[in-house]
Amino acid sequence: MAGSCFAEVLSEHITLTxxxxxxxxxxxxxxxTVKRGSVLRRSHDTGNELFVLRxxxxxxxxxxxxxxRQILRFHFPGDMLGLSAILYEEAPETIxxxxxCVVCPFEKSGLSELVETHPRLAAMILVYGQIERVALxxxxxxLGRTSAKARVGSLxxxxxxxxxTDDSGTGNGFMLGLTQEEIGDATGLTAVxxxxxxxxxxxxxxxxxxxxxxAIRDEAGLMAATNYVDRYQGLDLSWLPKGR
Amino acid sequence: MAGSCFAEVLSEHITLTxxxxxxxxxxxxxxxTVKRGSVLRRSHDTGNELFVLRxxxxxxxxxxxxxxRQILRFHFPGDMLGLSAILYEEAPETIxxxxxCVVCPFEKSGLSELVETHPRLAAMILVYGQIERVALxxxxxxLGRTSAKARVGSLxxxxxxxxxTDDSGTGNGFMLGLTQEEIGDATGLTAVxxxxxxxxxxxxxxxxxxxxxxAIRDEAGLMAATNYVDRYQGLDLSWLPKGR
DNA sequence: CGAACTATTGATGCGTTTCAAGACGCGTGG
DNA sequence: CCACGCGTCTTGAAACGCATCAATAGTTCG
Numbered sequence: 001m002a003g004s005c006f007a008e009v010l011s012e013h014i015t016l017t018x019x020x021x022x023x024x025x026x027x028x029x030x031x032x033t034v035k036r037g038s039v040l041r042r043s044h045d046t047g048n049e050l051f052v053l054r055x056x057x058x059x060x061x062x063x064x065x066x067x068x069r070q071i072l073r074f075h076f077p078g079d080m081l082g083l084s085a086i087l088y089e090e091a092p093e094t095i096x097x098x099x100x101c102v103v104c105p106f107e108k109s110g111l112s113e114l115v116e117t118h119p120r121l122a123a124m125i126l127v128y129g130q131i132e133r134v135a136l137x138x139x140x141x142x143l144g145r146t147s148a149k150a151r152v153g154s155l156x157x158x159x160x161x162x163x164x165t166d167d168s169g170t171g172n173g174f175m176l177g178l179t180q181e182e183i184g185d186a187t188g189l190t191a192v193x194x195x196x197x198x199x200x201x202x203x204x205x206x207x208x209x210x211x212x213x214x215a216i217r218d219e220a221g222l223m224a225a226t227n228y229v230d231r232y233q234g235l236d237l238s239w240l241p242k243g244r
Numbered sequence: 245m246a247g248s249c250f251a252e253v254l255s256e257h258i259t260l261t262x263x264x265x266x267x268x269x270x271x272x273x274x275x276x277t278v279k280r281g282s283v284l285r286r287s288h289d290t291g292n293e294l295f296v297l298r299x300x301x302x303x304x305x306x307x308x309x310x311x312x313r314q315i316l317r318f319h320f321p322g323d324m325l326g327l328s329a330i331l332y333e334e335a336p337e338t339i340x341x342x343x344x345c346v347v348c349p350f351e352k353s354g355l356s357e358l359v360e361t362h363p364r365l366a367a368m369i370l371v372y373g374q375i376e377r378v379a380l381x382x383x384x385x386x387l388g389r390t391s392a393k394a395r396v397g398s399l400x401x402x403x404x405x406x407x408x409t410d411d412s413g414t415g416n417g418f419m420l421g422l423t424q425e426e427i428g429d430a431t432g433l434t435a436v437x438x439x440x441x442x443x444x445x446x447x448x449x450x451x452x453x454x455x456x457x458x459a460i461r462d463e464a465g466l467m468a469a470t471n472y473v474d475r476y477q478g479l480d481l482s483w484l485p486k487g488r
Numbered sequence: 489c490g491a492a493c494t495a496t497t498g499a500t501g502c503g504t505t506t507c508a509a510g511a512c513g514c515g516t517g518g
Numbered sequence: 519c520c521a522c523g524c525g526t527c528t529t530g531a532a533a534c535g536c537a538t539c540a541a542t543a544g545t546t547c548g
Contacts, residue, residue: 006473062385065473070385086372088303089480092378094472108483115367116485122370126359127331128374134336136380141306141314143387144432148536179494188388190537195496206544227308229336236333239352241360285525392504434505439528455513 004028005104007052010080010124013235019241023118027051028104033145040081040095040103047085047224049105053077059176060093061185071186073132074098076162086111099177120243124227135231143188146227151187152197152225156207160216161230173208173215212223247274247296249348253322254368257479261487267362272348284325284339284347291329292362293349297321300345301407301421302339305429314431317376318342320406327373330355343385343421364487372482379475390471395431396441398470400451404460405474417452417459 004024005126008174009015031054034040043062058075072093085091086108086138115122119133133140135158142151165174180198181191201207206222208215216222245476248268249392260268275298278284285291287306302319319325329335330352343363366407380401386395400420409418424442425435433441445451452459460466 045373064389068389070382070388072384084378087371087374087479089478104401112483112485114265126370127372129370130328130331133377134386137316140316140380140384144314145308145312166525168409235331239356241356437504
């Protein structure tokens with residue numbers, strides 16, 4: 001319960017100082033549990049809080065005028081949520097829990113203090129913002145220029161990688177925890193067509209399915225067919241300032 | 245020639261201190277001119293430099309395996325370019341000039357120093373990254389869930405706003421400086437269909453066209469039809485740390 | 489055990505792509 | 519100065535991918 005989730009994620013890339021660990025732990029002092037389906041922040045709310053996701057899976061989406069939903073991003077433990085909302089008077093996106101989740105809320109002022117006293121942590125938040133930005137451009141390219149099958153396939157790869165469920169080899173698969181409608185709202189398709197694409201991927205031997213579990217059967221083939229790149233890999237952070 | 249372009253953009257939101265202005269000016273000491281069509285950084289290059297765009301219009305795009313191009317973002321004077329490339333060993337995107345441009349290249353270490361000595365500027369870079377991120381999610385929602393006509397319309401609104409050409413009232417229009425193929429590669433459409441959508445928008449009285457010039461004739465109507473929001477407006481930056 | 493959500497499958501329709509051909513503009517070299 | 523070539527714009531006809539509509543079966547949860 002003591003350690004910071006965000007710190008754990010950062011530790012995969014840099015060695016944190018004791019001071020930095022303490023500062024991050026302060027952001028996660030408070031805990032809040034949210035149930036599947038409940039909304040952490042609704043679009044057009046005035047969002048004053050930030051969150052670190054400690055446990056579970058969440059998503060952010062927007063609802064357009066005609067009622068259509070576009071899921072923008074999925075979130076996993078260690079992610080910082082709601083950064084975009086503190087820029088604006090009104091939050092641009094809705095944040096919603098896809099499973100039983102635990103989040104740690106903190107104030108805008110907490111971020112401000114962190115930036116002032118720990119430049120390297122400020123740089124790391126900047127870096128994670130850029131990683132998300134690049135991941136978004138990947139999905140933009142997928143929606144703009146790839147087929148329905150490729151979009152569904154790349155989403156499966158992304159979810160598997162971000163969940164850190166190691167199903168390589170054994171092929172026993174992972175729980176994706178999404179309905180086909182949610183996959184559709186993330187990939188710009190209808191639930192019906194998502195269903196057909198999943199069946200096709202299965203018939204081609206790319207994936208296996210068993211109830212709500214999915215297994216990547218031909219990872220190399222799927223990656224080639226979908227242009228998927230794991231943007232959390234291959235980072236070069238040698239230019240960061242020194243830690244305090 | 246003295247002032248920093250980036251500083252000018254930031255000044256619209258916060259009052260910079262003398263120290264901050266100097267630090268920003270140092271980033272823009274060197275100038276480089278690039279011709280229309282030439283590439284500033286190619287995807288998979290090792291990108292060590294960052295840039296501030298001083299003059300002209302640029303774009304970033306990716307080319308997929310099948311040769312299709314997706315334009316991710318358009319850039320205007322005062323934008324910081326190439327942030328995403330310094331995270332990775334290989335640049336994820338190609339940056340290319342759409343007109344005669346002037347850019348100011350600087351090293352990764354320059355960013356690092358800036359973050360260390362000027363926390364508020366670090367926060368502002370973070371903020372601008374988030375603005376871009378939100379603008380990308382708007383385009384993601386457009387590609388995933390809106391019609392071809394709406395995508396083209398919202399792109400026209402975005403280009404008009406970011407160019408800061410004030411064609412309101414007079415209706416004499418602005419140069420958009422893009423071919424229909426480029427509009428298509430940004431909106432996930434073919435050049436042929438972009439042409440048809442432009443004609444339809446014209447027939448409906450939403451826009452006017454004269455050669456390569458475009459005028460927004462019914463701004464309210466277009467905005468309603470396209471879900472467009474200017475993400476550079478309505479910022480609340482009261483939580484920022486104090487300047488040094 | 490029933491209600492509500494989720495998955496599955498088929499038939500039909502629409503929006504966008506693809507293919508094709510011609511017109512217009514623009515810079516270049518003869 | 520004109521002729522040529524190339525890129526861009528424009529328009530039509532046909533094909534295709536995905537959406538829509540509809541109906542049934544399966545699953546989850548109170």
